[in-house]
Amino acid sequence: MPNKINIIFVCLGNICRSPLADGLMLHHLKERGLTDHFHIDSAGTYAGHAGSRADERMRQTAKKHGVELLSIARQFTVEDFDHFNYIVVMDDSNYQNVIRMTRSESDRSKVFKLRTYDNHQSNKDVEDPYYGGMQGFENCFDVVDESVNNFLNDLVQQNNL
Template identity: 40%
Template sequence: MAESGSKSVLFVCLGNICRSPIAEAVFRKMATDAGVVDKWRIDSAATSTYEIGSAPDDRGQACMKKHDVPMAHVARQVTNDDFMGFEYILCMDNSNMTELERRAKQVKNYQAKIELLGSYDPEKQRIIKDPYYGSDEDFEKVYQQCLRCCKAFLENNS
């Protein structure tokens, strides 16, 4: 369980190399800039096993570099402990949500609030689409969505 007074968020997508590490990096920078990063445990993970051990997608890294957002992550899969250890698990689309809800049922008395990151979007774009088969513009769109959603999420939790 997270220590009292500390907050925690886990960002989740399918492979943990595109959307969730971008969201994690964006949120970490935002919390750092706001002077509250010490109050947060921030991580990201995958629903699948496809990319375990991989670095974030090169296009995502290039996008983060362009926006001066530091990013360092190694892909991992969501564990049962995550459902107990994180206050919020924020995912990118409905299939992530379905999979997380299925996994959560295997964890007795799990604590985490499982939500779509997009549910925080002031522009109401609830789904953050996987840019993996897309272009640099698709990664930029993910970044912009994460920026809006993370800002609103942080404001709700500060």
């Protein structure tokens, strides 16, 4: 299928929130039989974790909910604007970091916060669970799952899938 919908999820280190969003989107696409219509990736605005798997606590949390996180951390690059239709960031800081890299209004129009798709369209940050306890990972899972599902529902409707 030549015209795939290309989505990249972006957080700081690409080891907690964006790999979760990546994994949840892939999980929901598989459940709905829509994987052939999409290309999903994730990246971080910070390169310090490049080459690493998702944080063990995030993988544990996802696994508990039947979701496998397979992504390998990498840094977001300017070239990603050329490859992705949607650049979905997790918080204001990531938003600003990505926006600073834009080259055009077209690039800029692709960038938005994931929580514009939560049930309240709150546009809040997806809180980073990295420095907290396991409850923070559970909370992150719930927020990201809700937002990813709503985003996918919107894409399915827009694209008549």
